[in-house]
Every structure is written in C-alpha cells, then in structure tokens.
Amino acid sequence: MRDLYERAITAGGLHVTEGSKLWEAYREYEMAILTINDGNDEEKAKQVQRVRALFHRQLSVPLADIESTLAAYKSWEAEEGNTRDPDSQVDDVPPNVLSAYKKASEMYNARKQYEDELSDAAESEANKLQVFLKYIKFEESFGDPARVQVLYERAVSELPVSSDLWMGYTSYLDRTLKVPAILKSVYHRATRNCTWVSDLWVHYLLSLERIRASEDELRHVFELAIQCSFPSMNEYLNIYLTRVDSLRRGMPTGLDFELIRQTFVDAAEFLSPQLGIEELLLLHAYWAKLECNIGKDIAAARAVWENALKKSGCVLEVWQHYISMEIEMGHTHEARSLYKRCYSKKFAGSGSEAVCHAWIRFEREHGTLDDYDLAIKKVTPRLKELIMFKAQQEAKSDPSSAPKETSYANDSSQKRKPSKMTSKVQPPAKKRKDNPPKKTMSSDDHRSKEQSIDSHLQEAGEVSKGKAEAPVEMKVEGESKGGNTSSNQPKPYFYSDKCTAYMSNIDLKATELHIRGFFSDIGGVVDIRLLRDRSTKKSRGLAYVDFSDKDHLEAAIRKNKQKLLSKKVSIAPSDPSKSKKNREAGTSFKDKLPSGGDHGEKAPVDGTSEKEMPKGETKITGKNTLFAPRALVKPLGWNKKDEKPDVAAEELKSNDEFRNLLLKK
Numbered sequence: 001m002r003d004l005y006e007r008a009i010t011a012g013g014l015h016v017t018e019g020s021k022l023w024e025a026y027r028e029y030e031m032a033i034l035t036i037n038d039g040n041d042e043e044k045a046k047q048v049q050r051v052r053a054l055f056h057r058q059l060s061v062p063l064a065d066i067e068s069t070l071a072a073y074k075s076w077e078a079e080e081g082n083t084r085d086p087d088s089q090v091d092d093v094p095p096n097v098l099s100a101y102k103k104a105s106e107m108y109n110a111r112k113q114y115e116d117e118l119s120d121a122a123e124s125e126a127n128k129l130q131v132f133l134k135y136i137k138f139e140e141s142f143g144d145p146a147r148v149q150v151l152y153e154r155a156v157s158e159l160p161v162s163s164d165l166w167m168g169y170t171s172y173l174d175r176t177l178k179v180p181a182i183l184k185s186v187y188h189r190a191t192r193n194c195t196w197v198s199d200l201w202v203h204y205l206l207s208l209e210r211i212r213a214s215e216d217e218l219r220h221v222f223e224l225a226i227q228c229s230f231p232s233m234n235e236y237l238n239i240y241l242t243r244v245d246s247l248r249r250g251m252p253t254g255l256d257f258e259l260i261r262q263t264f265v266d267a268a269e270f271l272s273p274q275l276g277i278e279e280l281l282l283l284h285a286y287w288a289k290l291e292c293n294i295g296k297d298i299a300a301a302r303a304v305w306e307n308a309l310k311k312s313g314c315v316l317e318v319w320q321h322y323i324s325m326e327i328e329m330g331h332t333h334e335a336r337s338l339y340k341r342c343y344s345k346k347f348a349g350s351g352s353e354a355v356c357h358a359w360i361r362f363e364r365e366h367g368t369l370d371d372y373d374l375a376i377k378k379v380t381p382r383l384k385e386l387i388m389f390k391a392q393q394e395a396k397s398d399p400s401s402a403p404k405e406t407s408y409a410n411d412s413s414q415k416r417k418p419s420k421m422t423s424k425v426q427p428p429a430k431k432r433k434d435n436p437p438k439k440t441m442s443s444d445d446h447r448s449k450e451q452s453i454d455s456h457l458q459e460a461g462e463v464s465k466g467k468a469e470a471p472v473e474m475k476v477e478g479e480s481k482g483g484n485t486s487s488n489q490p491k492p493y494f495y496s497d498k499c500t501a502y503m504s505n506i507d508l509k510a511t512e513l514h515i516r517g518f519f520s521d522i523g524g525v526v527d528i529r530l531l532r533d534r535s536t537k538k539s540r541g542l543a544y545v546d547f548s549d550k551d552h553l554e555a556a557i558r559k560n561k562q563k564l565l566s567k568k569v570s571i572a573p574s575d576p577s578k579s580k581k582n583r584e585a586g587t588s589f590k591d592k593l594p595s596g597g598d599h600g601e602k603a604p605v606d607g608t609s610e611k612e613m614p615k616g617e618t619k620i621t622g623k624n625t626l627f628a629p630r631a632l633v634k635p636l637g638w639n640k641k642d643e644k645p646d647v648a649a650e651e652l653k654s655n656d657e658f659r660n661l662l663l664k665k
Contacts, residue, residue: 001029013061014150016108016115020065023058030054048080060100062107064115070101114138129155129162136168145176156189163197166190170203180211191224198235201225202242209246215255218246226270231566233274237283240267248290257295264290268307274563277315277521284308285321292329301325302334314555315521316351320358332366339375344382348522348555352386393549397526499526500574501556503543506530507565515543518564524552544574 005026013019034047055073059066074093093101114135118128132155139148152169159165170190173183187204194200201221208218222243230236240263247260264287272280284304291301305322312318319342326335339359346352356379363372503515512528519525527546532539547553553573560571 005029010146011153012150014147015154016062016111017064017119019061020058020063020069023054023061023063023069027051027054027058051076056094056097056100059097060104062104062111064108066101066104066108111135111138125159129159129164132159132165133168140172148172149177149182156193160193163194163200166194166200167197167203170200170207174203174207174210178211183207183211195228196230198225198228198230198238201228201239205239205242205246209249215250218243233271233563234279237267237271237275237279240271241283241286244286244290248294251294257290260290261295261300264304272311273561274568276562277312277317280308280312281317281321284318288321288325292325298329298331314345314347314558316347316355319355323358323362327362327366335362336367336371340378343379346551348524348552353383356383356386397548499547499550499553501545501547501553502572502574503545504541504570505567506539506541506543506569507567508539508541510539510565514564515545518562518569519545519556519559522552522555522559524548524555 005022008022009026013022030047030051034044034051037044037047055069055076058069059073063069070093114131117123117131118135123131132151136148136151136155139151149172152165152172155165156162156169170183170186173179173186177183187200187207190200191197191204201224204221205218205225208221222239225239226236244260244263244267247255247263251257251260264283267283268287271283275283284307288301288304291297291304295301302322305318305325308318309322319338323335323338326332326338339355339362343356343359345355347355359375360372360379363375367375506515510530512530515528515530516525524547525545526548529544529546530539531542531544545556547556557571557573561568563569
C-alpha cells in the first residue's frame with residue numbers, strides 16, 4: 001500500500017488544487033496503522049515518525065489548502081503531547097519545516113492567478129489552452145521537470161485533441177526526462193488522440209530510435225503512421241524519409257540494405273502520382289545516392305534515374321541530377337551520353353539553352369579536344385534554332401509588330417494617303433484567329449447611310465476623273481499582306497485561345513497568385529482569368545490561363561491531375577469553337593457587314609466561298625454593294641490590264657447616272 005501511495009503522490013501529488021486529496025488519504029492510512037499499534041513502543045514511535053514525515057513533506061508542496069494542512073499538523077502534534085500552544089502558527093514547528101512552508105506559500109501565491117483563470121467554467125477551450133501554455137512556460141522557468149510534467153498531464157486531460165499541447169509535451173520529455181517508459185506512454189497517447197499530425201509520428205520514430213527501441217517496434221510505428229490520413233502528400237514523404245534515415249543509421253548494426261530499397265520502392269509507388277517535381281527530385285536523389293554509397297550498385301542508381309526520366313523526362317532538373325551523379329562518380333563517358341540524349345529536347349523557359357551551354361562547359365573541363373569540337377558541332381545549330389524560335393515568339397508578342405490599318409473619322413471626303421495610315425495595335429493577350437483584326441463600319445456610318453452613299457459616290461467620281469492612285473495602292477497592299485487572297489476566309493468574331501489552358505476543379509480558396517505559383521516550374525504565363533460569381537465575387541473553381549507559346553501550353557497540360565492546394569485540378573487546352581454559346585455570341589451585326597478594305601481583305605458576302613474567286617481579286621455581290629468599303633468598290637470602267645480608267649468613266653458626269661449604273665452592277 002505504501003508503494004501504491006508513493007506512486008500516486010509522484011503522479012498527482014503536485015497538482016495545486018487536487019493534490020492535497022492524495023496526501024490526506026496517505027496520512028489517514030498511516031494514522032490508522034498508528035491507532036491499532038498498541039503493543040510495541042518501538043514500532044509505535046516509528047509509525048509516529050512516518051505520520052510526522054508526511055506532514056512535513058506536504059507542507060513543502062505549494063497546494064491550495066496549505067494553511068489548513070499546517071493547522072492539522074499542529075493539532076496532531078498537540079494530541080501527541082509535543083506542543084504547548086496548538087493555536088499558534090509558528091510555535092514548536094521545526095525551523096526547516098517552517099522555512100519550507102513559507103517557501104511553498106510564496107510559490108502557491110505566484111500560481112494562484114493561473115489557477116483562478118483555469119477554474120473559470122465560462123472560459124472557452126481556446127482561452128483555456130492559452131492559459132495552460134502560459135502556465136507551462138511559467139513552470140518551465142523554474143526548471144522543475146516533475147511540476148512541468150504534472151501540469152502537462154493536467155492540460156492534456158482537459159484538452160486531449162490539442163496538437164500544440166502534445167507537441168510541446170513530447171518535445172519537453174525528449175529534452176529533459178528521456179525516460180523510455182514515460183516517452184513511449186506519452187507518444188502512444190499523443191498519436192492515438194491526434195492521428196492526423198505527421199510531426200508527432202516523426203518525433204515518435206526519432207524518440208524510439210534514441211532510446212534504442214527494437215527494429216520490430218520501429219517498423220510497427222511506421223506502418224501505423226502511413227495508414228493515417230494527413231492533409232498533404234509532403235507529410236507522407238517526411239515519414240518515409242524519416243524511416244529511411246533510421247534504417248540508414250542502423251546499417252552498422254547488421255540491417256539489410258534491401259529494407260531501404262523496398263522502402264524507397266513503396267514510397268515512389270505511393271507518392272509519385274501526386275508529388276510535385278521538387279519533392280520527387282528529393283526522393284530520387286536520396287535513393288540514388290544510397291544505392292551508390294551504401295548499396296554499391298551503380299546500375300541500380302542509374303535505374304532510379306531512368307525510371308524518373310520516364311515520368312518526368314521534360315523536366316531539366318531530373319537530367320541535371322542524373323548527370324551530376326555520373327560526374328561525381330567519375331563516369332565522364334556516361335555523363336557525355338546523357339548530354340547527347342537531352343540537348344535536343346524542349347525544356348521550359350531557358351532550359352534548352354542552359355543544357356547546351358552546360359554540355360560545352362562539361363567538355364571544356366572533362367573532355368578532349370575532339371569531344372569539345374563534337375559538342376560545338378552538335379550544339380551550335382541547336383542554339384541557332386532556339387534563338388530563331390525565341391525571336392519569332394518575341395515578334396508575335398511584341399505589340400509594335402502587329403499589323404496596321406487605316407482609321408478614318410466620319411469625314412468620308414478625306415483623301416486616302418497610305419503613307420499617313422494610323423496603326424491599330426492588336427491586343428497581345430487575346431489574338432483573333434489567324435488573320436489580323438478586320439475593321440468594321442463605325443456606329444456613325446450605321447446611323448447615316450445616306451450620307452455615306454453620297455460620299456462614296458463623290459469619291460468614286462473623283463477616282464473616275466483621274467485620281468486612281470489610292471485604290472491602286474490599297475490593292476497592292478492587300479496582295480502583299482495576304483499573299484494568296486484565298487486564305488483570307490471569313491472568320492466568326494471570337495478569340496481562338498490558341499495558347500490558353502482551361503482549368504477546372506480549382507480549390508475555391510485559390511487565387512491568381514496560387515495558380516501562377518502552380519505553373520512557376522514551367523513558366524510562360526501571360527495572363528490568368530479566374531472566373532468569379534457576379535453577385536458574391538467568389539471563385540467558381542474555373543480559370544483560363546494564357547501562355548506565351550504552345551510549348552508552355554503543352555507543358556501546362558502535362559500537369560493535369562496534379563494538386564493545387566487540396567484538390568486535383570483538370571487542365572485542358574481551351575477550344576472556344578466547340579462552344580455553341582461562344583459561336584452565337586461571336587456572330588454580331590458588325591461581323592455581317594463588309595470588312596474594311598484598308599488591308600486589302602475581302603468582305604464575306606452571301607456565303608460565297610473564296611476558293612471560287614480569282615486570285616488577287618475581290619468579288620462584291622449582293623444588294624449592299626453601296627455600303628462596301630471604298631477600297632473594294634472599283635470605279636466603272638476600271639481596266640485591270642493597263643491599271644488605268646477607261647475613257648467611258650470620264651464621260652460619267654452626273655452622280656445620278658453613276659448611281660444607277662452602280663446599282664445595276
């Protein structure tokens with residue numbers, strides 16, 4: 001019974017508010033033995049000393065009712081005949097006991113504010129947690145591990161699913177007590193109450209390794225850990241790597257390297273479909289390094305990287321790690337072979353140029369002159385090709401290189417001068433399909449068709465009198481820009497999204513910054529359009545992402561089904577032509593009007609196929625000929641052969657006659 005009471009005092013005797021109950025029960029037990037011991041005076045004296053020692057021990061502990069304990073002690077001493085004034089607080093109390101009592105009283109007064117806050121039933125769990133954390137920090141400042149441990153036990157009994165408390169408790173035990181039995185018990189309870197906290201499992205494995213636990217016990221805890229549900233795949237990776245670290249450190253004790261290899265195989269099979277590039281590189285680099293250094297199997301190390309290339313062959317970093325391993329091992333021939341395999345591949349951003357320059361630098365440092373010449377021979381045309389491709393992409397994205405067209409005000413009598421044409425810059429983020437944007441009739445022209453007819457007739461009359469230079473220039477310009485006019489087919493009014501990816505199933509918490517960070521490994525992002533609800537302005541989980549070229553778009557599509565925040569996103573090339581709604585919305589009244597002739601482009605009229613038209617000519621039919629752009633309406637009497645107006649045109653003096661003839665045509 002005494003052993004049981006001593007264990008109870010150790011576990012809870014320091015509890016400020018409840019610990020006195022254990023002390024009182026212990027004293028009552030010893031006093032009961034004293035009352036039944038009437039025969040032997042020596043045994044009775046020993047029992048009296050036991051009771052007195054219990055009083056002295058309790059009076060040195062800061063408990064809530066320490067004053068009543070002192071009164072009980074004085075009363076008991078009076079019954080035993082050892083005091084003259086039982087009402088006095090200090091008479092006949094040994095000096096050492098009195099000193100311990102005063103110190104305990106001061107300690108209790110310093111802790112009373114925390115105890116009052118914890119005893120408040122109205123306190124929420126969050127507030128109570130903060131009080132416990134402050135209280136624990138206060139106790140740690142005194143450096144008494146027993147008191148800190150008791151306070152942690154109080155906290156986790158009231159807040160058993162608080163991961164902060166369990167993390168603090170286990171970390172404190174690892175730093176201070178380091179008692180195997182206590183550590184195992186506390187970690188077992190911590191992982192049972194907070195199974196979703198991967199750091200607890202990692203610390204559990206490390207703590208078992210510190211106390212020299214068996215391999216079977218380590219394997220059992222590891223298997224329990226990977227069966228739990230964690231918020232992200234990186235936490236599973238951390239547990240796998242912790243297990244590999246433990247096995248690596250245990251190799252000198254006779255562990256088989258096959259255990260490490262099998263752990264890596266399981267990790268790659270389980271994690272590869274959902275991990276990012278950086279995490280996969282970390283896993284495979286560690287695996288290949290251990291295969292070389294511990295397993296002494298260079299073929300197995302190469303197999304690790306070859307398997308990674310099958311899954312991520314378009315990622316430059318995978319090739320770089322593979323080549324670095326061969327260079328570190330001194331295998332220059334194998335490293336050169338890898339450069340020959342990868343220098344012609346397409347990598348994101350400037351990766352293609354980087355690998356070419358890296359090959360030349362490698363041959364300069366490790367190869368012969370023939371090897372260097374061969375690298376130069378291989379790399380030079382590749383670099384030229386990349387430079388040309390980059391220049392083309394810059395030309396496409398450069399607004400200054402966009403086609404220009406003449407913009408006129410409503411003053412239709414203004415003479416055309418091709419040298420003074422104003423430019424209209426095409427928006428770089430959204431390009432219309434194939435052709436430059438066509439100029440359509442202004443809103444003022446729609447509202448004043450009669451004035452527009454008269455102005456066309458007036459200008460046509462001027463042309464017929466000898467001022468035909470402008471139409472000739474416009475026709476030549478149309479031929480030079482279009483080349484083969486049969487390629488200028490009428491297009492509906494919607495954007496092609498040639499280099500745009502459509503994303504769906506996006507986490508509703510994701511923003512444009514998250515999406516840009518998701519594509520940071522491939523680059524090339526030009527614009528991000530996250531679709532939001534019109535009323536609530538919240539994300540709808542859909543987005544369009546514009547890329548600078550098709551290579552970046554293809555790289556983005558390969559990230560399909562990868563995780564963005566907590567959800568796997570779906571990525572596909574955007575194709576608005578498949579959307580009936582887009583087609584109907586794209587066809588408007590201004591698209592049905594003839595396009596501006598300032599570029600020599602043809603107007604779609606009556607659905608006539610342009611393949612049926614003669615090359616270099618513009619066919620205008622239908623009743624709306626009068627409203628066609630002026631560059632497309634040739635004056636009567638125009639002779640294509642000699643590029644000069646016939647004499648018949650000079651005889652048309654009256655606008656009325658010209659109107660009738662033009663309507664007839």
